[in-house]
Structures are given as structure tokens and as C-alpha cells.
Amino acid sequence: xxxxxxxxxxxxxxxxxxxxxxxxxxxxxxxxxxxxxxxxxxxxxxxxxxxxxxxxxxxxxxxxxxxxxxxxxxxxxxxxxxxxxxxxxxxxxxxxxxxxxxxxxxxxxxxxxxxxxxxxxxxxxxxxxxxxxxxxxxxxxxxxxxxxxxxxxxxxxxxxxxxxxxxxxxxxxxxxxxxxxxxxxxxxxxxxxxxxxxxxxxxxxxxxxxxxxxxxxxxxxxxxxxxxxxxxxxxxxxxxxxxxxxx
Ligand SMILES: Nc1ncnc2c1ncn2[C@@H]1O[C@H](C[S@+](CC[C@H]([NH3+])C(=O)[O-])CC(=O)[O-])[C@@H](O)[C@H]1O
Ligand SMILES: O=C(O)C(=O)Cc1ccccc1
Numbered sequence: 298x299x300x301x302x303x304x305x306x307x308x309x310x311x312x313x314x315x316x317x318x319x320x321x322x323x324x325x326x327x328x329x330x331x332x333x334x335x336x337x338x339x340x341x342x343x344x345x346x347x348x349x350x351x352x353x354x355x356x357x358x359x360x361x362x363x364x365x366x367x368x369x370x371x372x373x374x375x376x377x378x379x380x381x382x383x384x385x386x387x388x389x390x391x392x393x394x395x396x397x398x399x400x401x402x403x404x405x406x407x408x409x410x411x412x413x414x415x416x417x418x419x420x421x422x423x424x425x426x427x428x429x430x431x432x433x434x435x436x437x438x439x440x441x442x443x444x445x446x447x448x449x450x451x452x453x454x455x456x457x458x459x460x461x462x463x464x465x466x467x468x469x470x471x472x473x474x475x476x477x478x479x480x481x482x483x484x485x486x487x488x489x490x491x492x493x494x495x496x497x498x499x500x501x502x503x504x505x506x507x508x509x510x511x512x513x514x515x516x517x518x519x520x521x522x523x524x525x526x527x528x529x530x531x532x533x534x535x536x537x538x539x540x541x542x543x544x
Contacts, residue, residue, distance in 0.1 A: 298365070298399065303329040306499035316503040318364070318389035326365055326392075332490035333500075334435065335483065336534030340465055343532070344432055345371030347541065351461040353429035355380035358411075359452075361420045362436025363387045366396040366413075370403070372430070373410050381429070383413040386420050393417040421448060425455035434465045434539075438508050445511075449523035456544040462525070465532075465539035467510040479536040486535060516540060 303325035306313075316322075322329070330337055348371075352358060358376065360368045363385035372383050385400075387393050397415050404410060416423075420436070421444055431452050437445060452462055470476035487497050511519070517528045525542040532539040 298327050299324055299395075301325050301328065303332065304496075305329070306496040306503065307493065309495060310499060313499050313502040316500075316507050318387075318392055320391045323365070323389070323391040323395050327367075330364075330367075330435075332492065333487060334467075335486050335537055336532060337537075339534070340434070340532055340537075340539050341367050341371050342374075344368055344434065344463055344465075344539070345373075345375030347461070347463055347531070348372050348430045348432070349375045349377065351430050351459065352376045352378040352381050353457050353459055354378055356429040356457055356460070357381070357426045358383045358430040359425070359428050359432065360385040361423075361431065361433050362439065363396060363415065364389075364392050366400055366415070368432045368434050369396075369400065369413055372432075373403070373413070376411060376430075381411055383411050384416060384426075385413060386416045386418055386423060388417065388419045390417055425451055427457050428452075428455050429457050429460035431456065431460075431462045433462065435467070437464060438466050438510050442509055442511075446519055446523055449520060449525075453524040453544060458544065460544060462520075462542040462544075463539065464516065464520075464542060465537070466516065467508070468533075468536045468538050469510040469512050470536070471512050471514060483535050483537075510536075513538065 301324050358372050358381055363369055366385055369383050369385045393415055400413050520528050520542045527543040529541045530538055531541055
């Protein structure tokens, strides 16, 4: 895994371009996500533990918006169910290329790992196979809001009995005071992780047009509208949360 520190927004930019998962981001991504998302290592590791409880024999486990495959690797560490395979999907060519390198490196060292297929493609255009686990780990927030219900409906229709969707997202809060407090605390988290005020401000401006967080209430309602029967939050750290949605 690349250890390169994230300095992408450290110098003043005349114009801050919209955030994209390009080669520059890929190089610093492990450092960026760990220093930006409170609870990220805990969420990823426990996503593997949760998935092991929902995995059904001979089924597919999806890692949607897989980036460098951190979730896929957690699935490989924890899921022991017979005949499962992982399908990781991302539409960033730079992410997919590096993800394949990491996973191939693991394959050559350990024989008993779950088989993984990494697809470069848009999750909105994916033909889902019957699946027991679908992970959307900080991916839905980058999907156009008017496409989110349709995507979740297709995921719901592909889920096998006993399976689950695990959805992690940055949250918005409907109560203004709660939103302001948790946003300030998230900024304090970033500062504590070594980001300057300039880095924090430029990153915020880069993501504001491309990443649109919903509230917990919106997530719950949308998941129920998509056909899920139960929504159970299992983790929250500041304004980042993860939910289990049952078919
Ligand atoms: N339509 C799309 N189709 C496929 N991929 C997409 C699409 N839109 C965005 N992506 C991809 O979704 C990923 C979101 S990052 C996920 C972190 C990872 N899950 C992790 O647990 O490390 C979250 C973050 O950086 O905050 C990126 O790799 C995009 O290319
Ligand atoms: O950095 C932020 O403020 C975020 O909300 C999280 C994030 C992490 C990595 C890429 C884009 C957004």
C-alpha cells in the first residue's frame, strides 16, 4: 500500500477543480481517507466481520466503489463461507489499476483467499448477480441524488434471503445546530490529523459539487422505498455512519 502523504490541497490554488478520483488522488488515497474519515479503519475491518454473518454459501459479495480494495481485503480476512467470491467495481481507471496490483500481490502470497474479480465500470450500469453481501462504503454519496433510489432498488432485488447491504456515508443533519457542531468537530478531527486550514478549505470546495450527503432520515426512507425491510445503524463517529439494510 502506498504510504505517500496527502498534500494535494496544501498549496493555494487559483481555482480549486472539482474533486476526481484521478492518478494524483490514487497515489495518496490510503492516507487521505484515513486522515479525513473518522472511524474509517474500524468501519472497514468490522465490515468484514459483519459480512461474515450474512455471507451465504456459493454467492457473490459486492464491493461497490471499491477504490483500492480495502473492503475487498477485509472480506477476504473475515469471510469463510464456502464458494463465495468477491466482485469489486469502480469507475476510476486509476483506482482499478492500482487495486488489481494490490490484490494480485495478495493472490500470489496466499492460496486460500476468496476469488476476486475487479471490474472497471459504472455501478449504475451493472447487471447484478444474486448476492448475499453488498458493500457501499462511502460510494453512494458520489452517485447523483436522482439515481440513488433506482440503484438501491436494483441492489435490493439482487439480495438473497439472509443477506445484507452495508451502507457507509458522510451524514448531513436536519437540525442546523447538530449539523454545525458535527461539521466543526469533523474539521477538528482533520486538523488533529495534520491538515492545515487551507487544505481543509480547498478540499471542502473541491468536494462540494461532487459529493452530496443525505441525512440518516433520508437514508432510512430511501432504503425502505427501495424495498428493504429494516435499517439498523451499527456505527457512527462524528458525521460519518454505517448502516445495515436487510432485504
Ligand atoms: N458510478 C460509479 N461507479 C463505480 N464507482 C464509482 C462511481 N462513482 C464513484 N465511484 C467510486 O467510488 C469510490 C468512492 S471512495 C470509496 C472508498 C472505498 N469503498 C473504501 O472503503 O476504501 C469514497 C471516498 O473517497 O470518500 C471512488 O473510488 C470512485 O471512483
Ligand atoms: O474529506 C472530507 O471532508 C470528506 O468528507 C471525506 C472524503 C474522503 C476522501 C475523498 C473525498 C471525501
